[in-house]
Amino acid sequence: MDFVIAAPSEFNFELCLGFLQRSPRELLHRWNDGRVRKLLQIGDRPVLFELQEATDSRSTTFPEKGIRVRVLNTTLDEDERAWLERYVRAWFDLDTDLKPFYAKVSNDKLLGDLVTRYHGYRIIGQPDLFESLVWAVLGQQINLAFAYTLKQRFVERFGTSFEFEGHPYYAFPLPGAVAQLSDADLLPLQFSRQKSLYTVTIGKAFATQAITQESLSAMTLAQAKDTLMQIKGIGNWTANYALMKTFRYKDAFPAEDVGIHNAIRLIRNTKQKPTVDEVRRLFKKYKGWEAYATLYLWRSLPS
């Protein structure tokens, strides 16, 4: 079965696909020839779907810009189809109107050129809060390539997989499984003791429902951030990263992020990186769009 999801004109599928193709170690989706495939669980059923750009301006049966969704391994009923459509819309942040952001920063010193060059680039979300938080912890204080190595080992070892046409499709490890892990499981994957502790702590917080995605989704950004930061290992950077990627708060951004700092340094062509306080001051002019300012700065970084 397949269907098309309409996308706004400020959407560039290729750029967004580029983000998903960042690391050859990524196991949570596969890509090939302009298409991306991902495994989800609907209830207890594996659902494997494929996305590709849907552009056919000659047709009047679907919009000029859109994403074609094909479900590969099963058939969905109407409720499930609607659920998958919402998932994809959220994944690619299709419901955000970027016009006000572009208008705001079109002449900005840092972002002006970037929003022209990467017009239609959107925040690829991480719809699952647990996955968002653990991935952020893996990325703390190490280079992204190594973070992907850790994630690959973690997902291979503790996630579940579903085979289709000879390829495995992985799902992220569930909190219940992660809560039962220890240093003995994670240090061999080259987690630091700190990452090991933080990962298991987050697993326990979700497994015991001390934290639930549902309860956080009802909070304000400040409330959600405070709640998350009570968990050991989740600081301001991690909380904001997850809130930006999972709940898509447009005003969330990880001010401590070294990628933001380096992007600003490179655009300004200066030797010194800005301080966190300076970044916060700079970002005041992006009020309401801090998450997107962050995205475009990240995109500006070399490879």
Place this chain on the structure above:
DNA sequence: CGCCAGGTTAGAG
């Protein structure tokens, strides 16, 4: 080899 990496915490001052 040396410096840096999509930070956070605990402890000192």
Place this chain on the structure above:
DNA sequence: CTCTAACATGGC
């Protein structure tokens, strides 16, 4: 409250 050391190892 602010500042600093420790974490821990790959990537380049």
